[in-house]
Amino acid sequence: NAGVTQTPKFRILKIGQSMTLQCTQDMNHNYMYWYRQDPGMGLKLIYYSVGAGITDKGEVPNGYNVSRSTTEDFPLRLELAAPSQTSVYFCASSLGGRLDNEQFFGPGTRLTVL
């Protein structure tokens, strides 16, 4: 199993550009998440999904969109990139449910907006 994979690893955007961060998991997990990590801080939840076709906002959703058309994929879309979106983005997945919700993280995408 590759686990959770993310592409690209690094990206530099200009203000106002758009991009999609890709996330794929091969663990047949139901739940998937997008977090961002700003320097010197823990992670904050952007969006999450409890299954294909179901998404919901987390703590910091402004400026982002997501979709979940398959169990495996959970792309994150940035529209009109701003310097405040410079961060490291982590995708995660978990089996789901209250009794077993250990989350597993991808390697991250380091995004700089100039």
Add this chain to the structure above:
Amino acid sequence: GIQVEQSPPDLILQEGANSTLRCNFSDSVNNLQWFHQNPWGQLINLFYIPSGTKQNGRLSATTVATERYSLLYISSSQTTDSGVYFCAVVNSGYALNFGKGTSLLVTP
């Protein structure tokens, strides 16, 4: 929302020393995880431990849910243990709420 506080914020150890990292949380939790973020930025799962005690090699963790704290023990530390250790909890909903981490440096 739930507050997660980790201590100490920074720690410098000599190789071979032992250490204890603490995580306090302000409300009941459904999930508690410990992570190691290595110098390359990868988040490595250490323990999934909403309650009880677990051991994995030189590392062990204990969560006392009724008293709202968790401890991570590192014994015989190695330079490869350097990095940031995060405690993260789920209180309600699905999001992991992260503490600010303990930055550990192990020197030869």
